[in-house]
Amino acid sequence: MLGANTKSSITRRDFLAMSAKGLGTVVISYGLMGCDSDDNALYGKFNHGIASGDPAQDAVILWTRVTPEIEGEVSLAWEVATDEDFSQLVTNGSTTTNSDRDYTVKIDAVGLEPGTSYYYRFKSGDNTSVIGKTKTLPQGDVDQVKFAVMSCSNFPAGYFNVYEMAARRTDLDAVLHLGDYLYEYGRGEYASDNAEAMNRQVFPEGELLSLSDYRTRYGQYRSDASLQKLHQNVAFINVWDDHEVTNDTWKDGAENHNDGEGDFDVRKQAALQAYFEWLPIRPWSEGNHEEIYRSFKFGELVDLHMLDTRVIARDEQLNYANYIDPTSGAFNSDSFMADVTNVERTLLGQEQLQWLQQSMLESTAKWQVLGQQVLMGKMTLPAAIATQQMEIGEFAELAGLAQLAARAAAGDPTLTVDELAYLQVNQARLTPEVVAMLQLPSIPYNLDAWDGYAYEREVILATAKSQQKNLVVVAGDTHNAWANHLTDASGEKVGVEFATSSVSSPGMEYYLGIADADMPQTEAAIVGLVDDLKYTNLRDRGYMVLTFTAAQVRSDWVYVDTIKSLSTTEQTERAHSLMMKAGDATLVKP
Template identity: 70%
Template sequence: MSAKGVGAAVVSYGLMGCSSDDDDENVIAAEFLHGVASGDPSHDAIILWSRVSPLSAGDIKVSWEVATDSSFSQVVTNGEMVTNSDRDYTVKIDATGLEAGTQYFYRFKAGSNMSPPGMAKTLPQGALAQAKFAVLSCANFPAGYFNVYEMASRMDDLDAVIHLGDYIYEYARGEYASERAAELGREVLPEGELFSLADYRTRYGQYRSDLSLQKLHAQTAFITVWDDHEVANDSWREGAENHNDNEGDFDARKEGALQAYFEWLPIRPWREGNHEEIYRSFQFGDLVDLHMLDTRLLGRDKPLEYPDYMDPATGGLDSARFMADVTDTNRTMLGQEQQTWLQSTLLTSTAKWQVLGQQVLMGQMMLPAAIATQQLSIPEFGQLAALAGFAARAQAGDPTLTADELKYLQSYGDKLTPEAMALLQLPSIPYNLDAWDGYAYEREVILATAKSLAKNLVVIAGDTHNAWANELKDAAGDVVGVEFATSSVSSPGLEYYLGIEAKDIPATEEAILGLVDSLKYANLMNRGMLTLTFTHDEVRSDWRYVDTIMTRGFVEDIARNHSLVTKAGTPSLEELT
């Protein structure tokens, strides 16, 4: 499997060469403190990963073996390699010559110390009846325990874990979502914000010390992409919101961050030494073609920002200038090379389902401008809209206006000031310019490609820390595909940013569903995961949540779980019956 399609033999950056030195003198003792992992499976190969923690500096010889049984009596391939501080003592090998659609067991050994075993499954070929994935994103270590990873690790029927990024966060101790970090024993290392290669390595090491994450990595192969926090918040190809000129060169920061990413994640880059191009495809028989995209670092233009379009004198939005920029045909999120690759890959892909694994929401999340620009909260807008409706009906002499509605209008009608009415009359605009709504033309190109090829298109997303389901409509209003967005592992969602109390969540979710035409599901407060089950007839989406991340003990919050289904050939979302 390569970044440009499964089947090519690729030696990736960070893979360790075999050692032919049988001299065991001066062996340095080392332990396996970060578990094992597998990833980027192909039909005949899979990446195997671990890390040794040496008791003293130097080269560490590590042996590895792959077997078809958990007792390792049927070893099918093995080898030795040497790791050292140049790659932070990580071990990554490409186990090749394997059989398609087969479950394997693997382990590592350094001196007399053996790693825990892991399980890895190669991709199936030919006819396939079902494929099941867990979709995860956004794990902020100080925000709480990784109970969502623990819940996922208890599933024994997954074909792969798809991680859509924000595997780590770059913030300093005491910053984002760290209010209870000291109490939970989850204050970040290093203490400061991440800038150097050493900083990023240390943070990955802390994350990978988490036993729930270790358990999930050992259980199932990961297919990963980065989002922004693997480098810095709201990254784009030349910078980031969370990077200032006085913090050094952004390219140097990015280079260190991505080197650490490739060292610590079981990923196979498409070209040796290349840290920036990770778009690639995975073929699950004749059922699912999974295309992993980079919407952050490779090609993304700088995101638009609403303050740049607000009139400081009036506080109003320059809608004409804003819409001209947001629909600019030159704005790109993927970059031309990646976009061309995706279009050509969709053209030649033959699986029943075409799945785009990427970071940010593709669905049109259009909200009234007063809400999107935070001039009104959702409840405030709802109240004003209701009052305006009652006032219009009263003025028209509507006989259906009830006594309670008239009383409400009389009590609160003074809120309908000229300024409030002006806010109500503003158009709907995108609520998140960091998502595909801020790159509208390129989204149309992708949807038009899928539509012209009559593909069963499924888009998966993370990033927002909330769960969503969208019907993907093109400019003509046709539903071209569906989008499923996962909640976060631990990062807080809109309930945190907007200060929504738990008792108000259901009403707020209902209000957003009423405001956004293509939105069919929203969960604004629960931490959890998404599972997708594909057959030739349909894809079923199941959002699963935990009741807490503040204690290690948790239960699944079944009352908040939700399921939808979409049928092949019919790109719409239906409640599961």
């Protein structure tokens, strides 16, 4: 069985039968075959590199794309070996591809040994690809598992130096890519300020709407040498986020799908088809481009559950504007909290949520890891800040002024002359409207994250808590690094969350215009305002390394010094590490 990473038990016979029906054009590779030549065959080159992904204990997906010499049915072959010289072949074969699948090819190399490194390559006529390296999942006792975690790679925003740095590592078991593998925006739009100077203008020029559009953009991304190198060196385990379709996607629409852009579902299906063509992900059934939630078992140490919080079931995001009175500017917190905690409000959907609960409850692994897109930690800020009616510095200043006023009204004898003078000059700033805003409760700052879907978060935390699971959640999406305690409604710590920065997409330093000199103070202020938040980096691009042992999990945030130049080094001054010991859902420094 392939069962190491399946949602349900699928036999090889079932898998082969589905493949014969056209299952994502996956070809099953069982063993050694003779390779017949065809004098009439068409051939091509491997301009987009090679890749592997979705490892199982006895299988792995191998991927490539052939750029044809002329349009037509193109022939190619593959080889898998235990040595780099390919003298110890374990499986090989041949197949064809064509424009119907954008000349991409996926091979499900099965019959492999657990916990074993393999080399693979493709051939088409006289053209041979680079040699790739991949690894199957281990069985039984495992001393250590190590992941690189990354997300949010925007081609025009800068060079993929983060991929380049990660590709130099030789100690990774897999790369977890948590989405926004590409972006849908047109030329000159989001984060494209320096694209022309860096020769990173996007193709096609317009926003992605059709299958051809998405395929072209994937082809451009996969032409990047740094991304090719990382794919070549280590297996990827991918999930999508919103920009693989369009910004703030939910099941029936998106913020960036507008009038005149056609039917959203047609656009979504085109985007997801291109995703399955271009990523080394194992499809589940013929023509099914929507289900990607699945599990990977790294021996008895780690069970990794990859989730879809974006496409399959997400309800539309709440909007703070709907809770602010247009006349008074007052925020209706009661109505907002009723909506955000509604038990019918879904991010995962009933089927996926039940699958996750069952998987976690049946698991005997030391660590339960949820690989998904958006922040699960409670990222609440004072309502005046979350609704952008006040900036952080302004709020802190006015809150301090209100505290002075309260002390003065109570006749506090410890007030200094300077404090009284400051209060006298600024008292008028404490208008009734300002005082009302200062007294509003803290609310989520990001309703696109789990904070906008509170009920299902509580279900997951209760599931982990009921069996005393060691729960670790990893997230991307925000373009900044975070570390959170995951607390349930009663305030009890149930697990931890580690969130990675972006590969190239700008973060809060871009949106809020935070100067480098002010960054440490701003980061400290945010950590101080958010109860469960224990670390953030709001400026730097990078990735995260998670190392699991039986005793602990450790997160190391790795940053590059620039994405504006190909000449880059690791930015060590801002590097950070945190860990959680098994059995104690508390973040501590190593």
